[in-house]
Amino acid sequence: MCGIHADLHNLKLWLVDFIWCWYISKLLSLLVQGAASGGVESNDVAVQIFVKSFAVALTDAMTINGDPVMQTFVAWFGLNGGFFDAEVMGITDIPDTGRGAIALRDIPLDHTLFTLPRTLTLSTRTSPLPTLFGLDAWRAHGLHKGWVGLILCMMWEDAWAHEGEFGGGHRGGEEGMKMRWAPYMRTLPLEFDTPMFWSIEELEELKGTEVPDKIGREDAERAYRETLVPAIKTSPTLFPPSHHDKWYTSDAYHRAGSRILSRSFTVSRWDADGEDKGDGGGEEEKHVEGEGDEEDVGEFAGANTSLGSAMDVDDPHQEVNADLDSDEEGDEEDPSDVAMVPMADLLNARWGSENAKLFYEPLILRMVSTKPIKKGEQIFNTYGDPPNSDLLRRYGHVDLVRLPSRAGGDGDAQMDEFTTGAGLETETVMGKGAGDIRYLGNPSDVVEIRADLVVDVVRGFISESVFEKEGSGKEKEGDMEERIEWWLDEGGDDTFTLPLPSPSEPLPPPLISLTRLLLLPAPDFRSAREKGKPPKGKLKRGDTGSTEMLKVLDEVLMRREGMYAGGSVEVSSAQFCRSCIPRTSSADVDSYGILTTIYTHPYIHLRLASSPHHQRCAPTLT
Numbered sequence: 352m353c354g355i356h357a358d359l360h361n362l363k364l365w366l367v368d369f370i371w372c373w374y375i376s377k378l379l380s381l382l383v384q385g386a387a388s389g390g391v392e393s394n395d396v397a398v399q400i401f402v403k404s405f406a407v408a409l410t411d412a413m414t415i416n417g418d419p420v421m422q423t424f425v426a427w428f429g430l431n432g433g434f435f436d437a438e439v440m441g442i443t444d445i446p447d448t449g450r451g452a453i454a455l456r457d458i459p460l461d462h463t464l465f466t467l468p469r470t471l472t473l474s475t476r477t478s479p480l481p482t483l484f485g486l487d488a489w490r491a492h493g494l495h496k497g498w499v500g501l502i503l504c505m506m507w508e509d510a511w512a513h514e515g516e517f518g519g520g521h522r523g524g525e526e527g528m529k530m531r532w533a534p535y536m537r538t539l540p541l542e543f544d545t546p547m548f549w550s551i552e553e554l555e556e557l558k559g560t561e562v563p564d565k566i567g568r569e570d571a572e573r574a575y576r577e578t579l580v581p582a583i584k585t586s587p588t589l590f591p592p593s594h595h596d597k598w599y600t601s602d603a604y605h606r607a608g609s610r611i612l613s614r615s616f617t618v619s620r621w622d623a624d625g626e627d628k629g630d631g632g633g634e635e636e637k638h639v640e641g642e643g644d645e646e647d648v649g650e651f652a653g654a655n656t657s658l659g660s661a662m663d664v665d666d667p668h669q670e671v672n673a674d675l676d677s678d679e680e681g682d683e684e685d686p687s688d689v690a691m692v693p694m695a696d697l698l699n700a701r702w703g704s705e706n707a708k709l710f711y712e713p714l715i716l717r718m719v720s721t722k723p724i725k726k727g728e729q730i731f732n733t734y735g736d737p738p739n740s741d742l743l744r745r746y747g748h749v750d751l752v753r754l755p756s757r758a759g760g761d762g763d764a765q766m767d768e769f770t771t772g773a774g775l776e777t778e779t780v781m782g783k784g785a786g787d788i789r790y791l792g793n794p795s796d797v798v799e800i801r802a803d804l805v806v807d808v809v810r811g812f813i814s815e816s817v818f819e820k821e822g823s824g825k826e827k828e829g830d831m832e833e834r835i836e837w838w839l840d841e842g843g844d845d846t847f848t849l850p851l852p853s854p855s856e857p858l859p860p861p862l863i864s865l866t867r868l869l870l871l872p873a874p875d876f877r878s879a880r881e882k883g884k885p886p887k888g889k890l891k892r893g894d895t896g897s898t899e900m901l902k903v904l905d906e907v908l909m910r911r912e913g914m915y916a917g918g919s920v921e922v923s924s925a926q927f928c929r930s931c932i933p934r935t936s937s938a939d940v941d942s943y944g945i946l947t948t949i950y951t952h953p954y955i956h957l958r959l960a961s962s963p964h965h966q967r968c969a970p971t972l973t
């Protein structure tokens with residue numbers, strides 16, 4: 352290269368270096384500024400384009416596998432005050448689970464994976480919609496109750512995310528406000544496989560489980576028709592009529608509800624003393640779905656609460672929304688605490704496998720590793736390890752991990768294995784019983800038995816010996832009602848829960864106590880009532896004096912089992928047919944053994960997991 356060309360070449364390199372340095376220093380100052388203020392705001396288009404492309408290049412190479420929706424999302428996240436450790440965490444497609452997070456290198460305990468400002472969460476507290484709609488009007492339309500307000504905010508964001516030009520929160524005025532979460536909205540699923548969307552025939556497969564009663568499709572549709580539709584008709588500016596048939600349909604309503612149900616968190620307000628205002632000061636964020644409280648978490652829950660006051664963030668929308676007084680009563684969850692949390696909702700979960708958790712601080716939420724995570728392992732948040740019925744209803748999948756041996760043997764050792772969560776996947780695939788549905792399940796699964804089933808069975812069993820001196824059937828019935836009333840007055844359960852069966856697991860003592868109570872001879876019942884002492888709930892092996900009660904319990908368990916659908920469940924009858932269960936007649940001396948055999952039979956626990964739906968939704972175990 353001749354001298355002049357070499358100089359020009361050097362000058363060019365120098366210029367390129369200079370521009371890069373300038374851009375990078377600008378980027379750093381923006382990021383610092385963003386971290387301090389909870390978001391980067393700049394009118395400098397060149398800087399914005401650079402920051403975006405720089406972030407995309409950085410994250411694309413390491414973390415997001417060239418997924419364009421994620422590229423935009425990750426860039427948006429960084430530009431709005433989020434921090435994401437792209438060196439340790441990657442986002443990728445994980446077969447049969449959608450996207451998920453994986454460790455790009457060994458991650459130590461207590462490592463911050465990402466943080467985000469509270470302002471980036473999407474809730475009725477942070478959304479500009481209630482303010483734009485008018486807070487009084489919002490209340491007058493009942494949008495402050497239950498989840499309908501947040502559903503509307505999500506639908507509105509969705510509409511503008513797709514109809515509007517990408518604003519990413521950097522535009523000024525109302526237009527920018529409408530599209531603040533657009534890149535996030537585009538990451539959310541469009542279709543769900545939850546029972547909310549199953550046909551009547553498909554729902555038949557869930558008969559006997561608690562799922563059908565909790566879906567709440569009719570309540571949802573009523574809230575849509577009676578609350579949401581009238582509200583959107585009042586503002587053609589916010590909800591242009593051309594959007595109605597596309598973005599505000601009942602399908603869109605269900606989709607938004609399902610997004611909330613499967614991805615939202617409880618993000619309580621932070622009060623001036625640094626206390627969590629929602630539940631008494633815990634530091635850990637709760638996945639809404641993980642709480643196991645149906646009344647509060649359902650898409651259609653109608654908690655009579657209102658937008659709460661937000662005092663923990665420097666966000667103008669929140670301050671304005673705080674003008675609405677809360678109707679919150681007692682321990683009821685405040686709907687304005689229910690929030691979509693970008694990035695945090697990309698983490699999958701699996702029973703007993705949690706290795707990261709979301710913690711909150713006054714201004715930010717922080718996802719931290721709670722265990723060392725090896726390179727290549729999936730980063731799992733917790734959904735609270737709910738039973739499969741809840742997992743299916745809220746998330747559309749079920750968890751299958753290897754259960755302790757039902758044939759006895761090394762059951763305890765296996766139980767240790769899955770409670771520690773060690774080597775689950777490998778064990779499930781390669782261990783004894785791999786692929787055999789009898790060995791797989793969700794350890795949180797339970798069977799619920801309603802007290803009225805016990806009452807029904809006892810009615811059929813009332814023997815002359817119990818009531819021989821009691822006279823007519825009408826009197827006997829009156830006596831039963833007295834017993835039930837007393838049971839309930841004493842605080843007795845109306846539902847009994849059979850947990851994961853294991854050879855040593857006793858039947859629930861309250862179930863035994865109620866059965867005994869219903870069978871007591873009349874004088875014994877009166878005496879128990881006078882003493883205020885319901886019968887004991889313990890069974891003794893070889894208790895021949897309790898034969899009648901054991902027959903009742905045997906029948907209760909059989910009838911409960913019979914409530915599950917047979918239908919299209921494709922399970923080999925050789926594995927599960929009742930007559931194959933090793934059992935002896937309940938008149939045998941060791942009647943407790945009979946009950947134990949039936950109780951530990953996996954059939955009733957596996958009906959749900961073995962349904963064809965499960966085959967579609969199950970986690971990949973390979």
Ligand SMILES: C[S@@+](CC[C@H](N)C(=O)[O-])C[C@H]1O[C@@H](n2cnc3c(N)ncnc32)[C@H](O)[C@@H]1O
Pocket residue numbers: 447448449450451538540613614695696697698699700701745746747748749750968969970971
């Ligand atoms: C909070 S989101 C997690 C991110 C999600 N995978 C995605 O693609 O955006 C919850 C959803 O992820 C899926 N999911 C999470 N854990 C799963 C698992 N263990 N097996 C199957 N699907 C799972 C379910 O569809 C669930 O509704």
